[in-house]
Amino acid sequence: MEVKAQMEISDAEWEVMRVIWTLGSATSHTVIEALSEKMGWKAATTKTLLGRLMKKGALTAKKNGRAFTYFPEIPEQEAMDVATISLFDHLCQMRAGATLTALADHVSLSQTDIANLQKLLTEKAKTAPEKVSCNCLPDDCHCQ
Amino acid sequence: MEVKAQMEISDAEWEVMRVIWTLGSATSHTVIEALSEKMGWKAATTKTLLGRLMKKGALTAKKNGRAFTYFPEIPEQEAMDVATISLFDHLCQMRAGATLTALADHVSLSQTDIANLQKLLTEKAKTAPEKVSCNCLPDDCHCQ
DNA sequence: TAAGTAAGTTTACGTCTGTAATTTAAAAGT
DNA sequence: ACTTTTAAATTACAGACGTAAACTTACTTA
Numbered sequence: 001m002e003v004k005a006q007m008e009i010s011d012a013e014w015e016v017m018r019v020i021w022t023l024g025s026a027t028s029h030t031v032i033e034a035l036s037e038k039m040g041w042k043a044a045t046t047k048t049l050l051g052r053l054m055k056k057g058a059l060t061a062k063k064n065g066r067a068f069t070y071f072p073e074i075p076e077q078e079a080m081d082v083a084t085i086s087l088f089d090h091l092c093q094m095r096a097g098a099t100l101t102a103l104a105d106h107v108s109l110s111q112t113d114i115a116n117l118q119k120l121l122t123e124k125a126k127t128a129p130e131k132v133s134c135n136c137l138p139d140d141c142h143c144q
Numbered sequence: 145m146e147v148k149a150q151m152e153i154s155d156a157e158w159e160v161m162r163v164i165w166t167l168g169s170a171t172s173h174t175v176i177e178a179l180s181e182k183m184g185w186k187a188a189t190t191k192t193l194l195g196r197l198m199k200k201g202a203l204t205a206k207k208n209g210r211a212f213t214y215f216p217e218i219p220e221q222e223a224m225d226v227a228t229i230s231l232f233d234h235l236c237q238m239r240a241g242a243t244l245t246a247l248a249d250h251v252s253l254s255q256t257d258i259a260n261l262q263k264l265l266t267e268k269a270k271t272a273p274e275k276v277s278c279n280c281l282p283d284d285c286h287c288q
Numbered sequence: 289t290a291a292g293t294a295a296g297t298t299t300a301c302g303t304c305t306g307t308a309a310t311t312t313a314a315a316a317g318t
Numbered sequence: 319a320c321t322t323t324t325a326a327a328t329t330a331c332a333g334a335c336g337t338a339a340a341c342t343t344a345c346t347t348a
Contacts, residue, residue, distance in 0.1 A: 012306055014234055018280035021236070028325070038282035044308045047326070052305090066315055067325055080235050081246040087231055088251055090158055091224050092165070097257025100248060102225040104264055107232055108276045113241025114269045118262065120248055125258045132252045136162035138182035154335060172295065188338045191296070196335090210345055211295055291348080298341070304334080311328070318321080 006082060007056050015039055016049045017058060021076040027067050094134040150226060151200050159183055160193045161202065165220040171211050238278040 009017060019034045020026045032046045050070060053059040061068035088096055104117070153161060163178045164170050176190045194214060197203040205212035232240055248261070 008304090010305060011234060018236055022278055022280040034281055037284070041306095042308060043325095044310090045306075048306085048308075051327075076236060077239055077242055080239055080243045083235070084228070084231060084243050084247050085250050087228060088247060090155060091227070092162055092220060093252055095221055095224055096251040097253045097260070098221055099224045099228050100244070100251065100253070101257070101261050101264055103228050103232060103247075104244060104261060104268070106229050107240040107244065108237060109241045109244070109265075109268060109272055110276050111269065111272050111274055113245070113276070114265050114272055116241070117245050117248060118265055120245055121253075121258050121262055121265075124248070124253060125255065128253055128255050128258055130255055132254050132257070134166055136166040137178055140181070152334085156336060185336095186338060187294095188340090189336075192336085192338075195297075210343095289348100291346100293346075294344090296341105296343080298339105300339075301337090303336085306333090307331090309328105309330075311326100313326080314324090316321100316323075318319100 006086070007058055009053075009056070009058060009079065009083070012045075013049050013053055013056075013058070016046065016053060017072060017076070017079070020059065020070055020072050025069050025071045027064070027069050029067065031070070092134055092136050094132050097132065150230070151202055153197075153200070153202060153223065153227070156189075157193050157197055157200075157202070160190065160197060161216060161220070161223070164203065164214055164216050169213050169215045171208070171213050173211065175214070236278055236280050238276050241276065 015035055015038070016031060019031050023030065028047060028050055031050065032041075032043045035041045035046050036043070050059065054061060054070075058073055059070045060073055061070050088099070091099070109117070159179060159182070160175060163175050167174065172191060172194055175194065176185075176187045179185045179190050180187070194203065198205060198214075202217055203214045204217055205214050232243070235243070253261075
């Protein structure tokens with residue numbers, strides 16, 4: 001048995017995971033219900049996604065009479081951190097700060113979120129550089 | 145002619161865009177060179193991606209002798225903002241704050257980035273709620 | 289002018305995704 | 319026990335993606 005270094009979860013699969021994460025665990029019936037309402041999906045669609053997530057190792061299932069109850073194999077926060085960090089790692093690092101600011105402006109943040117962020121930023125400011133360089137071209141690119 | 149509300153740019157296509165954004169504009173030769181070095185891609189791969197980006201309207205080209213010079217149709221910062229915001233919009237909004245903090249911890253931020261973020265946070269703190277609620281289940285879900 | 293080279297275009301091909309219908313199997317009701 | 323329901327597994331299928339070879343066309347160079 002091996003731990004998946006990083007598993008790719010597609011957009012549609014995320015919706016399934018979110019339901020299960022929020023409820024802790026769920027039967028296919030519950031997930032089908034929720035996504036039929038939230039996304040307008042047919043039962044078969046949700047079943048396919050549950051199957052793919054099992055195959056990827058993102059979910060496990062315990063038999064419960066006729067049906068299965070599905071459990072997440074990774075915590076939601078960790079999955080979110082990995083997804084967003086790996087997106088940022090593929091974009092221009094020089095612009096990460098501006099992008100983060102646009103994000104912070106867009107999302108809803110609680111007082112606690114803001115306090116935590118502020119503390120972190122104060123800490124980072126102690127060693128932050130004056131400028132972050134662009135990493136979009138190969139290191140020894142003549143064209144830059 | 146119509147402006148694309150939002151165009152999807154794939155991971156591989158992002159690499160092409162980054163080169164062109166960084167240089168302002170570039171010939172296919174330049175892009176091929178850069179990505180051969182940075183990504184190990186064959187010329188044909190980069191050519192395919194340039195073609196797909198033209199078709200999507202992410203790039204335009206001006207003929208220049210035998211070759212074309214490619215220009216980005218959208219600014220890099222805008223593309224980054226859209227990409228990251230639309231990712232966040234598909235994840236649990238209750239956890240966006242923690243995720244943003246993980247991101248802020250991970251990326252390199254300049255002094256200016258930090259100052260801008262801090263100013264924004266101070267402003268947001270004035271009206272921020274005590275708690276942000278989860279939006280992973282349909283509004284009227286009985287299971288919650 | 290013929291040959292070589294480089295740019296762009298077309299075709300390829302397996303995998304992943306979104307979206308689902310169909311089939312199989314098991315449980316529950318009559 | 320037979321039928322109806324429902325869960326799970328199998329099959330489907332078009333479009334996007336990563337990755338590239340092959341073909342075509344137009345300069346450049348001998």
